[in-house]
Amino acid sequence: MSYADLSSAECSTLLDEQKRAYAAWKAKDLSLNMARGKPSSAQLDLSAPMLNVLNAASDLQAADGTDCRNYGVGVGIREARELMATMLDDEADRVIVGGESSLNLMYDAIARNWAFGTQGCTPWGKLDTVKWICPVPGYDRHFSITELFGIEMINVALNEDGPDMDAVEQLAADESVKGIWCVPTYSNPSGCTYSDEVVERLANMKAADDFRIFWDNAYCVHHLSSDPAEQEHVADIARACAAAGNPNRAYKFASTSKITFPGAGIAAMASSEANIAEITKLMNVQIIGHDKLNQLRHVRFLHDAEGIAEHMAKHAALLRPKFDLVEETLSRELEGTGCTWTHPRGGYFVTFTGPQGTAKRIVELAREAGVTLTGAGAPFPYHKDPNDAVIRIAPSLPPVEELAQALEVFCCCTKIAVLEKLV
Ligand code: PMP
Numbered sequence: 039m040s041y042a043d044l045s046s047a048e049c050s051t052l053l054d055e056q057k058r059a060y061a062a063w064k065a066k067d068l069s070l071n072m073a074r075g076k077p078s079s080a081q082l083d084l085s086a087p088m089l090n091v092l093n094a095a096s097d098l099q100a101a102d103g104t105d106c107r108n109y110g111v112g113v114g115i116r117e118a119r120e121l122m123a124t125m126l127d128d129e130a131d132r133v134i135v136g137g138e139s140s141l142n143l144m145y146d147a148i149a150r151n152w153a154f155g156t157q158g159c160t161p162w163g164k165l166d167t168v169k170w171i172c173p174v175p176g177y178d179r180h181f182s183i184t185e186l187f188g189i190e191m192i193n194v195a196l197n198e199d200g201p202d203m204d205a206v207e208q209l210a211a212d213e214s215v216k217g218i219w220c221v222p223t224y225s226n227p228s229g230c231t232y233s234d235e236v237v238e239r240l241a242n243m244k245a246a247d248d249f250r251i252f253w254d255n256a257y258c259v260h261h262l263s264s265d266p267a268e269q270e271h272v273a274d275i276a277r278a279c280a281a282a283g284n285p286n287r288a289y290k291f292a293s294t295s296k297i298t299f300p301g302a303g304i305a306a307m308a309s310s311e312a313n314i315a316e317i318t319k320l321m322n323v324q325i326i327g328h329d330k331l332n333q334l335r336h337v338r339f340l341h342d343a344e345g346i347a348e349h350m351a352k353h354a355a356l357l358r359p360k361f362d363l364v365e366e367t368l369s370r371e372l373e374g375t376g377c378t379w380t381h382p383r384g385g386y387f388v389t390f391t392g393p394q395g396t397a398k399r400i401v402e403l404a405r406e407a408g409v410t411l412t413g414a415g416a417p418f419p420y421h422k423d424p425n426d427a428v429i430r431i432a433p434s435l436p437p438v439e440e441l442a443q444a445l446e447v448f449c450c451c452t453k454i455a456v457l458e459k460l461v
Pocket residue numbers: 075138139140141142177221226254256292293294295300301305
């Protein structure tokens with residue numbers, strides 16, 4: 039049955055039915071949250087033992103004898119750089135381990151280029167116009183950073199294999215376009231992973247000398263399946279850029295926020311030798327050294343790439359049933375409504391697309407029934423979804439029973455919003 043084939047009277051009957059169901063949900067006085075991509079407390083418990091890794095009796099020296107209790111080593115202790123290099127798919131020498139947030143590293147990267155310019159180019163802040171390519175739907179906090187700097191954001195469609203590269207190539211050829219936001223693995227929020235072809239084209243396209251790809255690989259090890267055949271891995275942008283003769287084009291970022299503790303993990307970036315030298319010099323003015331005890335704690339808890347993979351398999355075991363539940367519930371409840379949604383193999387989100395003009399209404403109905411969703415429009419620059427159709431579903435935080443209820447409410451609200459357009 040497709041809603042589009044129903045008569046207006048049939049739609050009215052269905053709408054009345056859904057409104058009754060909605061009233062019953064409202065009467066339950068729910069308070070549920072599917073808004074942010076936070077790990078659940080069960081996931082956080084997985085890393086609780088890390089807090090016992092260091093204590094007053096521990097050897098608090100890094101492998102090279104650095105006393106991690108003291109100032110210094112702005113780029114991070116060697117073993118933490120090696121650990122993060124495995125996530126960043128790079129060499130430890132080209133990795134800087136920062137503080138506890140990769141978003142903060144991205145903000146600083148823009149702020150530095152804004153104030154000082156990069157590799158001898160004019161500071162972005164001195165230019166009349168700075169533009170930025172924003173694959174959509176994308177991560178709202180990326181867009182908040184570029185918006186804050188007054189950078190003009192230009193939407194480009196994010197397809198199943200990455201951004202629409204015809205559009206990206208055309209835009210990047212403009213000298214005033216200085217960057218692009220990319221979440222190349224299990225993208226936030228669509229869950230897509232960039233294809234090799236997209237990586238090649240990003241590396242090879244014509245762009246300004248100081249055009250920078252912000253390669254935010256936040257979900258590079260966040261697979262939902264432990265079967266390697268079901269796991270997605272993106273090609274390395276740095277190698278592709280170097281081979282294309284554009285070695286300074288990419289800044290890569292990652293963090294352990296969704297491995298250990300968000301807000302208390304370690305974050306890192308990797309780039310070319312020249313970029314890392316430039317950044318290190320400027321960062322040394324900004325800070326004497328980040329939290330090396332936290333770096334040490336992470337290395338002793340996670341050890342290496344294999345240790346990270348083992349730990350991530352535990353996260354996956356907790357997350358998989360939630361993603362399965364989203365798929366089952368939406369498939370069962372929304373058949374015939376014309377809605378679509380993504381089927382990610384990793385990451386933290388599902389992107390839902392309803393008929394044009396329904397997203398705000400669905401979010402509002404859900405809120406009135408006690409279910410908080412990410413705001414409609416959030417995955418777009420300036421919070422403007424041109425079709426008012428996309429909603430980011432974040433199933434990680436609520437326990438399964440609460441998620442089940444929240445999804446039922448979501449589907450009921452969706453059916454109401456779709457039917458209201460048809461009667
Ligand atoms: N990038 C993406 C794509 C994210 O989804 C998130 C977390 N929601 C972050 C960055 C934030 O990372 P961090 O905690 O390292 O700042």
